[in-house]
Amino acid sequence: MRPNLKIYNGNIVTPNRIIPGGTLLISNGKITAVSAEDMDAPGTVAIDAEGKYIAPGFIDIHVHGGGGHDFMDGSVDAFLEIARTHARYGTTAMVPTTLTCEKEDLLHTLAIYEQAHAQNRNGSQFLGMHIEGPYFAMSQRGAQDKRYIRKPDPAEYREILSKSNVISRWSAAPELEGALEFGRYLRSKGVLAAVAHTDAIYEEVLEAYEQGYSLITHLYSAMSGVTRRNAFRYAGVIESAYLIDGMDVEIIADGIHLPPPLMKLVYKLKGPARTALITDAMRASGMPPGESMLGHYRSGTKVIVEDGVAKLPDRSAFAGSVATADRLVYNMISIAGVPLTDAVTMITATPANIMGVSAQKGSLVPGKDADVVIFDEQINIDTTIVNGRIVYSRYPQKILEA
Known part of the structure; x- marks a missing residue:
């Protein structure tokens, strides 16, 4: 089963701008919310982006x-x-x-x-x-x-x-x-x-x-x-x-x-x-x-x-x-x-x-597939999430927690 995730304290990358200190919520493999502020999300596994970038996969x-x-x-x-x-x-x-x-x-x-x-x-x-x-x-x-x-x-x-x-x-x-x-x-x-x-x-x-x-x-x-x-x-x-x-x-x-x-x-x-x-x-x-x-x-x-x-x-x-x-x-x-x-x-x-899949993928928009990457200034990958499932993390404890 895929856990519900909350990714917070990150710079969210959109096609037009970067949202500093943003929060992303994921449920059942889909993005459910994107906010410029922290959001309460009981029952989620919280991932601190530590000021890194949060981008579409x-x-x-x-x-x-x-x-x-x-x-x-x-x-x-x-x-x-x-x-x-x-x-x-x-x-x-x-x-x-x-x-x-x-x-x-x-x-x-x-x-x-x-x-x-x-x-x-x-x-x-x-x-x-x-x-x-x-x-x-x-x-x-x-x-x-x-x-x-x-x-x-x-x-x-x-x-x-x-x-x-x-x-x-x-x-x-x-x-x-x-x-x-x-x-x-x-x-x-x-x-x-x-x-x-x-x-x-x-x-x-x-x-x-x-x-x-x-x-x-x-x-x-x-x-x-x-x-x-x-x-x-x-x-x-x-x-x-x-x-x-x-x-x-x-x-x-x-x-x-x-x-x-x-x-x-x-x-x-x-x-x-x-x-x-x-x-x-x-x-x-x-x-x-x-x-x-x-x-x-x-x-x-x-x-x-x-x-x-x-x-x-x-x-x-x-x-x-x-x-x-x-x-x-x-x-x-x-x-x-x-x-x-x-x-x-x-x-x-x-x-x-x-490829004709823009309705499901390619941007961090509520309702789209929760395909997400977190990376630093040198584009070193911290975490990769596919359809709401953490498939890679530099920090194994994040996968264990999720």
């Missing part, structure tokens, strides 16, 4: 793994351990993400998701699966395994979507033959269509947007910028992201995939309401540097983790992030100069809007 809509596990490992334990790992860093909800693979492996992963979702009680909540690939431009595959990259196959994706209802988003290259039809079909099934690993030009991205593609996956990574064709210049996906006002973007704000000037540019041009922070984390997230594996632990791609990022062994390209959500927020504040309220919005309200 972080929502990571693009994550592959962590804690030594990858969602492509195909086991319930891997799913649950990844959820527990990222909860330690403030993530209260996530969208598990696949890599390019064979249809059978994908269907197996989707089936494992359903089992893990039913058992997930002590980690970040799952918000459906993100299928990344296999419909990508070979020239922009990055660390994706080229053996599995192919054009959209209606028979294949229709079968997959008919066999599983847990897919919440799917990323593809919109310039490929059949990709527009694919985007329309995704939208007809209530699945978010996203642009990724692509060499598209502006005209192709605009048409894709009109057909239902509404998100740019990891902006700047594995996509076209300004290019020349027959001596003429064409705007690419990067420019399209800025030119199409209604297009949402996600960025890996680890300070490595995007250097500070680009982080500042995205914030300046797209703003916090259209920009989601993502980890894109692979299995080495939360682990020491060294050798690791992208994808399945037996058949994936070998990588090396150094300089705070995963790289291909020849160091020719990044092979995934090892970021955690707390560091994304810290980086946006400390190296991109973004106000704390906006940095938090980019990993709470904005991803909630993108």
